[in-house]
Amino acid sequence: MVTAESSSNETLVSVKDLKMYFPVTEGLLIQRHTGDVKAVDGLSFDVSRNETLGLVGESGCGKSTTGRAILQLHKPTAGFYLWIKTPIDDVEFTRKLITEQNVIVLPGSYTSRETNGINPGAMHIRIALVAPLEECIVAAKRIVNLINSL
Secondary structure (H helix, E strand, O other): OOOOOOOOOOEEEEEEEEEEEEEEEEOOOOOEEEEEEEEEEEEEEEEEOOOOOOOOOOOOOOHHHHHHHHOOOOOOOEEEEEEEEOOOOHHHHHHHHHHHHOOOOEEHHHHOOOEOOEOOOOOEEEEEOOOOHHHHHHHHHHHHHHHHHO
16 A cells, blocks of 8 residues: 555555446347346445455355455456545645656545545545556556655
8 A cells, every 4th residue: 555654544445336247148149238247236345554354255245256356357347446545635646646647546535525524535545446457556656656755
């Protein structure tokens, strides 16, 4: 995880409403989409520093599919994001990241709703991990470069 400094309860990975659907088709020569098998439908969880997440369930419930989506072996149908804590204001960090490292992310404060005067997305950026793995790794290295330059 890319952080400047960390606290013991910092969220490292946040998955919200993960969906992984597989198409069902009919026909031999001309295949027609007739529906979807919903292997994972609306899964959300957070993993904080020093925590371990275990997926437990019956055969066929989506444990392996969830892991494969997180590892980018399957491209999720929807809803997989990584939240990274920023060492400076998230909007300023996003601007610097775009101009200095050519990495496009969303400021967390733009994607979260303020509640009781607190915006849970403030000081975080959101990255949608739907690009090929190699591109995600390059982007992560550029984020580290920016943090090290601050």
